[in-house]
Amino acid sequence: MRYALCFMIVFLCLFSGPLRAADELVLEKDFATVGEPIAITYEAENSKELLLQVTYRPNSETEKREKPRSFEEGGRLMWTPTEPGLATLTVMNKGGESLASLEIGVCFSETPAWGIIVMVLAGLLLFGGAGFSLVIALKGHS
Amino acid sequence: MSESRGSWGSKLGFILAASGSAIGLGNIVFFSGNAYKYGGGAFYVPYLVALFLIGIPVMILELGVGRMTRKSMPNALYKLSGVRGELAGWFGVLNASIITMYYIAILGWVMGMWVGSFGELWQSAEVAKFGLAEGTLSNSMSYFFNMISDINPLFYVAIVWVFNVLIILKGTKTIEPVVKVFVPLMWLMMIVLIVRGLTLENGLQGIFYLFTPDFSVMSDYEVWKGAFSQMFFTLSLGFGIMTAYASYLPKKSDDVQNATTISLMNCSFEYIAGLAIFSLLFAFAIVPKTSTISMMFFVVPEGIARFPVMVQTFGLLFFTLLLMAGLTSSVSLVEAVVLSIIDKFKIARKKVIAGVFCVGILGSLMFALPQVIDKGLANDGTLGFTLLDLFDHWAFGYGLLLCGLLEVIILGWLYDIDKLLAFINETARYKLGTKFKILVRFILPLVILAILGVSVYNEYDGGMYGWNWFEEGTCKNLYCYVFFGWIAFSVGGTVVLTLIKRRNQSEDPA
Numbered sequence: 001m002r003y004a005l006c007f008m009i010v011f012l013c014l015f016s017g018p019l020r021a022a023d024e025l026v027l028e029k030d031f032a033t034v035g036e037p038i039a040i041t042y043e044a045e046n047s048k049e050l051l052l053q054v055t056y057r058p059n060s061e062t063e064k065r066e067k068p069r070s071f072e073e074g075g076r077l078m079w080t081p082t083e084p085g086l087a088t089l090t091v092m093n094k095g096g097e098s099l100a101s102l103e104i105g106v107c108f109s110e111t112p113a114w115g116i117i118v119m120v121l122a123g124l125l126l127f128g129g130a131g132f133s134l135v136i137a138l139k140g141h142s
Numbered sequence: 143m144s145e146s147r148g149s150w151g152s153k154l155g156f157i158l159a160a161s162g163s164a165i166g167l168g169n170i171v172f173f174s175g176n177a178y179k180y181g182g183g184a185f186y187v188p189y190l191v192a193l194f195l196i197g198i199p200v201m202i203l204e205l206g207v208g209r210m211t212r213k214s215m216p217n218a219l220y221k222l223s224g225v226r227g228e229l230a231g232w233f234g235v236l237n238a239s240i241i242t243m244y245y246i247a248i249l250g251w252v253m254g255m256w257v258g259s260f261g262e263l264w265q266s267a268e269v270a271k272f273g274l275a276e277g278t279l280s281n282s283m284s285y286f287f288n289m290i291s292d293i294n295p296l297f298y299v300a301i302v303w304v305f306n307v308l309i310i311l312k313g314t315k316t317i318e319p320v321v322k323v324f325v326p327l328m329w330l331m332m333i334v335l336i337v338r339g340l341t342l343e344n345g346l347q348g349i350f351y352l353f354t355p356d357f358s359v360m361s362d363y364e365v366w367k368g369a370f371s372q373m374f375f376t377l378s379l380g381f382g383i384m385t386a387y388a389s390y391l392p393k394k395s396d397d398v399q400n401a402t403t404i405s406l407m408n409c410s411f412e413y414i415a416g417l418a419i420f421s422l423l424f425a426f427a428i429v430p431k432t433s434t435i436s437m438m439f440f441v442v443p444e445g446i447a448r449f450p451v452m453v454q455t456f457g458l459l460f461f462t463l464l465l466m467a468g469l470t471s472s473v474s475l476v477e478a479v480v481l482s483i484i485d486k487f488k489i490a491r492k493k494v495i496a497g498v499f500c501v502g503i504l505g506s507l508m509f510a511l512p513q514v515i516d517k518g519l520a521n522d523g524t525l526g527f528t529l530l531d532l533f534d535h536w537a538f539g540y541g542l543l544l545c546g547l548l549e550v551i552i553l554g555w556l557y558d559i560d561k562l563l564a565f566i567n568e569t570a571r572y573k574l575g576t577k578f579k580i581l582v583r584f585i586l587p588l589v590i591l592a593i594l595g596v597s598v599y600n601e602y603d604g605g606m607y608g609w610n611w612f613e614e615g616t617c618k619n620l621y622c623y624v625f626f627g628w629i630a631f632s633v634g635g636t637v638v639l640t641l642i643k644r645r646n647q648s649e650d651p652a
Contacts, residue, residue: 130410
């Protein structure tokens, strides 16, 4: 039990790292939109030596990473998202060590046609099929 | 033993019980996790292919076997193909009983979170117990860790077991009224959560995100494997549940109709669960983790905690929904085990329930005890309750698929499939023909074998938690111990239960 608690402490500390640091990374808006530039600020003394790594769809099989970019003077950087969905912004030093990270939702620039098609077709198939077969089943056909 | 076996009071009762069994914790969180992992809308294409290729056909077989023999899985397969069938059936039931034990342990934690959702869970958490300053963890995470380091989950597990026993005490007589209330309520609660999700700022963007396909992943075999595995697990196939439930059906039921209704209802529930969860994830920019447990206990509660109003109400709603979904599934798991023993040994129902309760609760308590946290916790969100994860790895990841494979081989090759199809077609509105026979005999075994093959390859390639006996060549870690524990329990138990003489020799195969 004591070992379990020790392990918990160690790994909770690891877990808590990004949350604590994330407070220092500031975005101009709560949501970004594909194709629209958004200002990112990270206040640090050596901000010009820091890099911003953008990861689209993190933790998924379709994860994509942008090439790391340097911050400008004053720890500011303009970022134009290229992919919709969830993204993680990570501030790193030149050695690749993560200093802060923040998750953000990137909105579609326009209503995605494929998204609507898949949603409607899957919905029709599943709900239509379930409703239809439930009605027939309950009618007492045998 | 002269107790009546019982039967469903109505067709609706059976459909709700079977869909309630299929709709469990996995539908609410596991599907959304998989959909996120495998490219959103692109996951729907293999998912729907899997539904029609593997999900509905295997369910038709399981329902047909149950209705034809009016027996639970081991006894039904014994009746159709002798001892070989019985061995496969008991393996399925014992494998399912391991899953039942840790499933109920997880439900105990859900109950703990449910208790917390009355207030403490949503307040600024005290994490001093772990030596961290207040506010360094999200509330749900710190509440969860505090809870599991305490003795309370053991009581919660006991309470969940008592609920299970009470619900199955009189078989269909007690199961049916419960599912008739629980299942419609689950749908209602999920709809309330969707409305809440969609009314959040940019909640609709989350829905677009869920459904917009990234077709570049379609050629990745992992996506297809994910979809086919998901389908097997989500429909409760390979557990013997559907056969047990179908054994209570009237002789004139339509298996094709029932299987289609249950499968589509289950997948529709996953569809709406995806809407609720993705709108929440996007609105609060929460990246899902790969673990179902972290999604259930951290990710979704974290989103709910950020609601501008009625946090407690929606939190309570979410955990009540999880409890109900979990209970309707665990009840079916326990019933499948109980009925298998009753059918073979003709022991009174209450005595069997008492025996299963004693063994089951011990197993669940073992899983509910705080386990050593794994190093994967830092990166992939895996809770790493090592024992639970490892048993899940073997019993859920391999056991269910193995049971499914044995089932289709027995029915397709060892038993005369034409007889079963003729029986199903007698009452079916849509008749099954040669194509279905080809599906059962060739395509299903090949698909399941392919999934298993990929899993074994990944096992060789990766192992778990850095443990991999292929590289080490020895078995001196928990990964191997649990594997042998799983084999000893399910295979050893199978042999013992098959060797014990059945009480009624007239049930021997023709």
